[in-house]
Amino acid sequence: MRTIRYRDALREAIREEMTRDTSVFIMGEDIEDPFGGSYKVTKGLSTEFGKERVRNTPISELAIAGAALGAAITGMRPIAEIMYLDFTTLSIDQIVNQAAKIRYMSGGQVQVPLVIRTQEGSGNSSGAQHGQCLEAWYAHIPGLKVVMPATPADAKGLLKASIREDNPVVFIENKMLYNIKGEVSDKDEVLGIGKANIIREGQDVTIVSYSRMVHESIKAADSLLEEGISAEIIDLRTIAPLDIDTILRSVAKTHRLVIAHEAVVNGGIGGEVAARVIKEGFDELDAPIERVGSKASPLPFSPLLEKEIVCDFNDIVTAVQSIIPNAKEVTI
């Protein structure tokens, strides 16, 4: 075990998979050394593996995704980096109309070992076009897996899994997590895509979250504990497929559910989780399901206004309190 940063964990995953398998390569804008990528995830890789396998591209998001797809169906295992999730809008025909469907449309003639790596998230005044959380779009598309790690260990283990996966994966990092540190195994640990993680056990309420909001959920749970509320925290890690069983088991214990994500509430993954729990765990629920997310607005430039729009642990605390009428004694 070592304590390393999220960005380093990602780099290690790419490095190890490129070492292990010569068909793995990465392409994207400004990823080569000495620049090493906008968020420095690929720093050092072109020096180590050469510019044949770590390829700078022109500003051509559609072609990046399309070319990666072409390579994927002919035996390579490309990682396509799209600098900001906002710019995946420009690649989305290739991701959604092509990559997600080509195996199906062809009756199974090809497999698509393609990773689209990108990042999202607000919090640094990047404005309306550099921080949107649109993971719900991708989760709505049959044929795509959507992975959203919250910790360095998950970043590494899930990126390795995504690279080894024979189906297209949209791998979404969060720009505010690149510097967080965490313990990461020294071994070749590959996590399972589609498995949620109970990162804290609790009795009174289940908080379901993923990516950056996991950390806000932890803060919220800490604060709730002070008023005697014990929260169980589930990190989804993968939003498609959704590990509904883990959620249902937890709700069967706590009987209360709050879902928290940075994306806008309306149309976010929270609605999907809520609807699934309502259908499959209706009798378990003692209170309405609360969703926490950002307000329905583009992201403003002003840091002050940005804070108004984007949700944080306070919103989670409030949501939990709203469905637990009276604070109780600590139960664990």
Add this chain to the structure above:
Amino acid sequence: MRTIRYRDALREAIREEMTRDTSVFIMGEDIEDPFGGSYKVTKGLSTEFGKERVRNTPISELAIAGAALGAAITGMRPIAEIMYLDFTTLSIDQIVNQAAKIRYMSGGQVQVPLVIRTQEGSGNSSGAQHGQCLEAWYAHIPGLKVVMPATPADAKGLLKASIREDNPVVFIENKMLYNIKGEVSDKDEVLGIGKANIIREGQDVTIVSYSRMVHESIKAADSLLEEGISAEIIDLRTIAPLDIDTILRSVAKTHRLVIAHEAVVNGGIGGEVAARVIKEGFDELDAPIERVGSKASPLPFSPLLEKEIVCDFNDIVTAVQSIIPNAKEVTI
């Protein structure tokens, strides 16, 4: 009142608005006469209004949306036709990153009277890239309104409203509705965007639906009536903004809710509706909320397989039955 087809109702709306206001114009692929558009909605318009106001474009979906947006912020009222919703993936940067946000980002300096007209829907073996129902994507974006008419009267009244609207509207038709007929007023009727319509009253269950599935809901309700179940049918007409009040009032009466749309269940509007009802109408619900939608698959070419994937009235009937244990006598 006259009985006209959905496609004619749309054409009338455009024609009347172009007559009324010279800043209204339409652009898109192959919309000029004599072709008159892939689905013939614009037939006759270029002959009547000239090719300055009814403009064929190259195959350039990004530029169509972008140019329409540029025109919209400088005093025109463009209608941009994107032939298939599947191809709006190619315009989506301009729709989502630009049109939806430019008013906000500029601090209110511009308004965006822009209509993106497109169509979706399966049922004619168009395959995986010519029928996807991705309205949930657009409904997730703050700054967009999303309109989905089910009848000729709504098609006309809502398209007129969308053209007069000073905010960007994604107006989604359904290709299997173009030939349906219905009564349409002779007057200049402009409907309100964001208002659902109770198209049939009932006591036992509320069926919320929109676009083509409204017609399947009617069939389902007819069939349910035979077994003594009285369904109230709500046609959302607009999915963003969502008329949650109308839904809640109905659920407060029926205490049971089924949501039906042609889009894939997972990540569709149904989840959003369910989550809202759970939160705001928790105590009213006597049974789990059921969602009806298409299976999580790309659309297959084979008509037989397509029928397997896409939901229809039978699925609605089954969903209703699953939450009403014993068929009762007819209550109305």
Add this chain to the structure above:
Amino acid sequence: MNEQICFYRQMLRIRQFEQKAISLFEKGELPGFLHSCIGQEAVAVGVCSALEKKDYLFTTHRGHGHVLAKGMDMKRMVSELYAKSTGSNRGKGGSMHIMDVSVGVLGANGVVGAGIPMASGTALSSKMKKDGRVTVAFFGDGASNTGAFHEGINLAAVWGLPTIFLCENNKFSESTSVKNHQRVERISERAKAFGIPGIHVDGMDVEAVAKAAANSVVRARNGEGPTLIEADTYRFLGHYLGDQVEYRNEDEHAEWVLKDPIVQIEKHLEQAGLLNEELKKNLIQEIDAEIDNAVDYAVNSADPHPNEAMDHIFV
């Protein structure tokens, strides 16, 4: 067989195939849409004459000629048009998504232009693996206005990939004349934007096409990068079956019909004493027999089982 007879036979085969498909479609036997390539046979045959089986090919909604010329098995192809379980795509693709990996046909596409960046990707694969393959992407004049065209070709140019970008300028994008959807005279001029060779060729002359393609394939295999070829041709029928073609300029049409690539090569072969009515009849008979056989195969094949609907989404 003499190369020219071989070209002729292949073009004829495509023509007869398309005519059969039309008649089946008109009888309501084929679901979905049909986009006929009649008039454009010389491009398909000429280009594919320069390719090997291992090479990759991307095509469009108007791709029957391309895939036949590339060597796709006609039985599996017709079965796909019939949406049968024996179809190349098991009935999930249809004409607009037809694919046959076994002969390098990596797919038709329902999204205009979308095959272009994918073709850069398969060529990248070949370059990295040094497998000696080239990739051809077919597309139309209309497609040359898409962002995918610009980004996809630029990428191949920058990386020096073994790709041939083959634009069939058939004068129409659906109902829109090429004169109204771009202002550049020659689409091959667009190669200048990428710093790669742009070649203009008479797409009604199969030998001219074959030669241009062969040269570009050599360039590609030698690691000299991509080429853009514009083949001047004409869409003899409507955009799709059912199109009323009211927008067509009949003079222009008549002019082009005179250049029918099959008629041209027939004349040529007849003059050279290589073709007579007898041989022609035999060829047609042989071709029609193959087609009928393929149709029979398809008709007698099973529909896909409903349970297969959810197969092949994920590995």
Add this chain to the structure above:
Amino acid sequence: MNEQICFYRQMLRIRQFEQKAISLFEKGELPGFLHSCIGQEAVAVGVCSALEKKDYLFTTHRGHGHVLAKGMDMKRMVSELYAKSTGSNRGKGGSMHIMDVSVGVLGANGVVGAGIPMASGTALSSKMKKDGRVTVAFFGDGASNTGAFHEGINLAAVWGLPTIFLCENNKFSESTSVKNHQRVERISERAKAFGIPGIHVDGMDVEAVAKAAANSVVRARNGEGPTLIEADTYRFLGHYLGDQVEYRNEDEHAEWVLKDPIVQIEKHLEQAGLLNEELKKNLIQEIDAEIDNAVDYAVNSADPHPNEAMDHIFV
């Protein structure tokens, strides 16, 4: 004022402004990112000298020079960089989305290339309304590889719209040299793809830029359609403030710094006896006073009220 002095003064004003912005940013006073246009002043000033106030302008993330040259009020501009309520965008846009409709500045953009099709749209507006306006879209060498570039300019070409597509080839797309992101020698060659004039101009020579822009504006106003202008220039600093610029070729850099557009015109004016140290000092003083005044205004302006966060989403 003499035209050349006027150019000089405007370039100096942009240079001083950018230097101030950098120092404020480095002190942590400005949120977000900053992309400096130092080295490219001649393009902004030359192009805008050909425009009227009513004309429309689209810019990029590197747009301070453009909007200043177009006549944007500096106080509202600096306030926007400070995210103050008095900012042109009320603090919602920042440098990357700066907009001032009152002087035709229709916005910077955070999405590379995205302003290009929008510019075709405003020009379409002008054509339909016959309001005599032209639209200029600024963008970089990197942007010329986007699909938006191809689709947006093609549309303007087909419709004969009054647009000037102004590519500042500053030799970099972030860290990537222009040599590695495209193979074409001159971006102006890309005009050939659209059948419109492509002009290459020395972007360090404000008068050359002004002349090329003026000619294109005349063409546009006369209804002769769009022009693509490539202005050869250089990004003196990093992509953004904080960029370590390790990728830079220092010889290339040194060569270009010698061509500093401000130094060039200074020499020129001095030789012509139009500029001396005294005048220069006065100009700088005057400019710095304006800048300080704008910064004071911004600093003393109120933050937006939290309640405003949800304003301006819909009309």
